[in-house]
Amino acid sequence: MIGLSEIRRASIAMSIRVRYFASLREKMGRVEETLAAEGLETVSDVWKAVSEGRPLPEQILCAVNMDYATPESLVADGDEVAFFPPVTGG
Amino acid sequence: MTVELRPTPFEPFAELSRFHELMAEQRRSAGALATFIGTMRDFNEGDTVTRMTLEYYPGMTERQLAAIVETAKARWQLIDALVIHRVGEVWPGDPIVLVGVWSTHRAAAFDACRYLMEELKSRAPFWKKEALGVGERWVSCNTPGYSSCG
Secondary structure: OOOOOHHHHHHHHOOOOOOOHHEEEEEEOOEEEEEEEEOOEEEHHHHHOOOOOOOOOOOOOOEEOOOOOOOEEOOOOOOEEEEEOOOOOO | EEEEEOOOOOOOOHHHHHHHHHOOOOOHOOEEEEEEEEEEOOEEEEEEEEEEEEEEOOOOOHHHHHHHHHHHHHHOOEEEEEEEOOOOEEEOOOEEEEEEEOOOOHHHHHHHHHHHHHHHHHHHHHHHEEEEEOOOEEOOOOOOOHHHOO
């Protein structure tokens, strides 16, 4: 028998954390959100899910688990996906 | 190799001196120390800038900086390297970034120092927002990295 705590853990694991930074964070009007992982295969799918199906703007960079990624990069349960504008440090 | 993010102002000359002292034994073989200090200008694109906020991606920024330092270490013979970068609110004249590279010879020190700075600017997740006389704006220009240097 599966207890309630196991079900909760499973539902937490079956999700993708999406984060936004800088001007994109302001445009999105939010810092981050959590999506159900079901049906999301790539970074591009994640972007479409958070932007009403729009394609990922060319200048926007993306990362999966804090490594640079491409729109075609695969995503999995528990991943952290980030979107941000070109970097301007230094 | 040391990478640090600082939420408050730092004194680059004191940091270099402190790091240099810590290296006591190793620096006996160092024939060269190349440094770069980037400071905040009070103007950009024709406008007066009164303040700047540096946003970053906690975790990824440190990870990318460490990866850039590791690549430099594999490419040049380095004795040690130090990278310090500000985050948060910065004012005109404040140091933003310090890169120090210790090597046996000057060529490796100069080249690796330039490499670290150019790669940091093109790959490390930092974003600058400028406060102008009226309003604020995000800095949008990117630089292309070390491979584009002449």
